[in-house]
Amino acid sequence: MARFNNKAAKAQPTSRVTSTGRVLRTHQGGLGRERDARSELFLLAVSHLASQRTFYETGADRDDRFVTLVRELAVHDPSWTAALLGWLRGDGNLRSASVMGAAEYVKARLDAGTTDGPANRQVVASVLRRPDEPGELLAYWTSRYGRNVPKPVKRGTADAVRRLYNGKSLLKYDTASKGYRFGDILNLVHAAPDPDKPWQGELFQYALDRRHNPDTALPPASNRVLVAHRELMAVPVAERRAVVTAPDGAGRLAAAGLTWEALAGWLQGPMDKAAWEAVIPSMGTMALVRNLRNFDEAGVGDDVAARVAARISDPAEVARSRQFPFRYLAAYQHAPSLRWSYPLEQALGHSLANVPALPGRTLVLVDRSGSMFFSRLSDRSELNRADAAAVFGTALALRAADADLVQFGTSSDRVRYRGGESVLKVLDRFGDLGGTNTSEAVRAHYRGHDRVLIVTDEQAAYSHHGDPTEQVPAHVPVYTWNLAGHRAGHGPTGKDNRHTFGGLSDTAFRMVSLLESGRDGVWPWLG
Incomplete structure (x- = not known):
C-alpha cells in the first residue's frame, strides 16, 4: 500500500x-507565539507610523522597539x-518608518x-523618494545624534x-x-549638480x-516655472482673483507650479468656486480625493466634478497615486455626496487589485474589538485599524467564490452581503464588538x-480552547493578516498551513495564491 505517493499528497x-x-x-493575556527578529521587524515596519501609538503601546515604545530591531539586524543581517528599507519606501509606500x-x-x-x-x-539614498525627505532624514539624525552628520548620510x-530637486519641488x-x-541641506551635504542636468547648478x-x-534672490531665467511663479507673486492682491477667472487662469497657475495650498495663501481669501475650478486641472489625484468635500462646499460645477470623478476612478491614476485602499473609505465618509460615491467605489476596487478570487469555501473573520477601534491609522486620520480590517475583509469576501464574512470581538456574527455589492455599502453593517475572543x-x-x-491585531484574549489557529483542522490553511505589528502573535506561523502577513495595503494577499499553489511565500521584495 502506498503511504506517500497518492493523490492526497500536497x-x-x-x-x-x-x-x-x-x-x-x-497584551490581552492570551497565549501568544514569539516571532523571529526579521518577522517581528517586518510586521512592525509595515504597520508603523512614527510616534503613532496603538491601544497597547505608546508611540515612543513602538519607535524604540522598531529602532532596536533595525539596529540589531543592520549588523547581523545587513x-x-x-532590502526591507528600500521596499518599505517603494512598494510599501511608508515614509517615516523607512527614513527612521x-x-x-x-x-x-x-x-x-x-x-x-x-x-x-x-541605503540612505534608497529611502529618499520625495523632495522633502532629505530634510526629514537630516532632521531625524540631528535630533537624535547631533549635528555631526557622517559621510555616508551626507553622500x-x-x-x-x-x-x-527641480523648480516645482523647490x-x-x-x-x-x-x-x-x-x-541648508545643500550647505550640509555639498551636493554637486547632476552633470546630465545643466540647469541644476543655477x-x-x-x-x-x-x-x-x-x-x-532672483530665479534663474532658464527656469520657466520659477520665473512664472515670481511674476504671479508680483500681481497685486486686489487683482489676483481676476487672474484666476481669466480664460488662461488655470494655465497660469499650472505654469507657475502653484499648489492649491499655495493658491489659498496667494489669494489671501477663501477658496471659492472659481479658485477651485482653476486649480483642479493641475492637482494630483491624492489632493483631489482629499478635497472632494471642499469642492462640494464651494459649489464646483457638475462638468468639473465629472472630470474629477473620471480622474480619481481611473485605474492608471489610482496605481500612480499609490494610495492605501482605506484612503478612499476616508474620502467616502468625509464627502458623502452621491456624485462621488460611485467613483470612490471604483477607485477602492482598483486599489485592491491584489485581492485574490479564492476558489472553494472561505471563512473571513474581521477583528472589530476595542483595541482596533482605538488605534487610529495616523494622527491626521479619523480612520482606525477596525475600518481598515473591514475594508480588506469585505473585499476578500466579495471576490471569493463562496465566503462567510464574520465580525468578531467579545461576540461574533455574520455580516450579510450580496455578490457584486458595493464594498462601501457593506462596511455600514460592521459594528464595535468589544473584546478579542478570536478562538471562540x-x-x-x-x-x-x-x-x-x-x-486582526492578533491581541487575542485567553481561551481554554487554545489559540485561534488550533480551532481549525491541521490540513486547512489559516492566514492571519496582522494590522498592528505587536510582538506576540496569536498563533504559530511559517509552516504547517499557518501563515501570517502584515501591512495596510493589499499586496500581502498575493501570497495566499502562491502558498496554495504549493510555492513558498517569499519576502515581498523578492516576489
Missing part, C-alpha cells in the same frame, strides 16, 4: 514570517535589512565598525538631492515652516540665495471551510 509550503516556538502572552530605519541602519553599522553588505550611502542625501517643499530648507544657487538672501469566533463559525483568513 506540498507543504513555508512563508517568511516565522515563529520561534517560544510561547509569550498577548542585506535583508537594506535608514538612519538607524547607518548608525548601528558605524558604531559596530562593520562594512559588509550594502553600502550605507546606498546618500546628496545622491537623492541631485535626483529630486516651490512646493522649500518653505519657511521647515527646519531644514533646501539651502537652481542650487537660487535655493541658497532664497535661504540666505531672500529679499534679493473561529469555533463558532468554522464549518468545513477550505481556508480561514483572520484580519
Whole structure:
C-alpha cells in the first residue's frame, strides 16, 4: 500500500514570517507565539507610523522597539535589512518608518565598525523618494545624534538631492515652516549638480540665495516655472482673483507650479468656486480625493466634478497615486455626496487589485474589538485599524467564490452581503464588538471551510480552547493578516498551513495564491 505517493499528497509550503516556538502572552493575556527578529521587524515596519501609538503601546515604545530591531539586524543581517528599507519606501509606500530605519541602519553599522553588505550611502539614498525627505532624514539624525552628520548620510542625501530637486519641488517643499530648507541641506551635504542636468547648478544657487538672501534672490531665467511663479507673486492682491477667472487662469497657475495650498495663501481669501475650478486641472489625484468635500462646499460645477470623478476612478491614476485602499473609505465618509460615491467605489476596487478570487469555501473573520477601534491609522486620520480590517475583509469576501464574512470581538456574527455589492455599502453593517475572543469566533463559525483568513491585531484574549489557529483542522490553511505589528502573535506561523502577513495595503494577499499553489511565500521584495 502506498503511504506517500497518492493523490492526497500536497506540498507543504513555508512563508517568511516565522515563529520561534517560544510561547509569550498577548497584551490581552492570551497565549501568544514569539516571532523571529526579521518577522517581528517586518510586521512592525509595515504597520508603523512614527510616534503613532496603538491601544497597547505608546508611540515612543513602538519607535524604540522598531529602532532596536533595525539596529540589531543592520549588523547581523545587513542585506535583508537594506532590502526591507528600500521596499518599505517603494512598494510599501511608508515614509517615516523607512527614513527612521535608514538612519538607524547607518548608525548601528558605524558604531559596530562593520562594512559588509550594502553600502550605507546606498541605503540612505534608497529611502529618499520625495523632495522633502532629505530634510526629514537630516532632521531625524540631528535630533537624535547631533549635528555631526557622517559621510555616508551626507553622500546618500546628496545622491537623492541631485535626483529630486527641480523648480516645482523647490516651490512646493522649500518653505519657511521647515527646519531644514533646501539651502541648508545643500550647505550640509555639498551636493554637486547632476552633470546630465545643466540647469541644476543655477537652481542650487537660487535655493541658497532664497535661504540666505531672500529679499534679493532672483530665479534663474532658464527656469520657466520659477520665473512664472515670481511674476504671479508680483500681481497685486486686489487683482489676483481676476487672474484666476481669466480664460488662461488655470494655465497660469499650472505654469507657475502653484499648489492649491499655495493658491489659498496667494489669494489671501477663501477658496471659492472659481479658485477651485482653476486649480483642479493641475492637482494630483491624492489632493483631489482629499478635497472632494471642499469642492462640494464651494459649489464646483457638475462638468468639473465629472472630470474629477473620471480622474480619481481611473485605474492608471489610482496605481500612480499609490494610495492605501482605506484612503478612499476616508474620502467616502468625509464627502458623502452621491456624485462621488460611485467613483470612490471604483477607485477602492482598483486599489485592491491584489485581492485574490479564492476558489472553494472561505471563512473571513474581521477583528472589530476595542483595541482596533482605538488605534487610529495616523494622527491626521479619523480612520482606525477596525475600518481598515473591514475594508480588506469585505473585499476578500466579495471576490471569493463562496465566503462567510464574520465580525468578531467579545461576540461574533455574520455580516450579510450580496455578490457584486458595493464594498462601501457593506462596511455600514460592521459594528464595535468589544473584546478579542478570536478562538471562540473561529469555533463558532468554522464549518468545513477550505481556508480561514483572520484580519486582526492578533491581541487575542485567553481561551481554554487554545489559540485561534488550533480551532481549525491541521490540513486547512489559516492566514492571519496582522494590522498592528505587536510582538506576540496569536498563533504559530511559517509552516504547517499557518501563515501570517502584515501591512495596510493589499499586496500581502498575493501570497495566499502562491502558498496554495504549493510555492513558498517569499519576502515581498523578492516576489
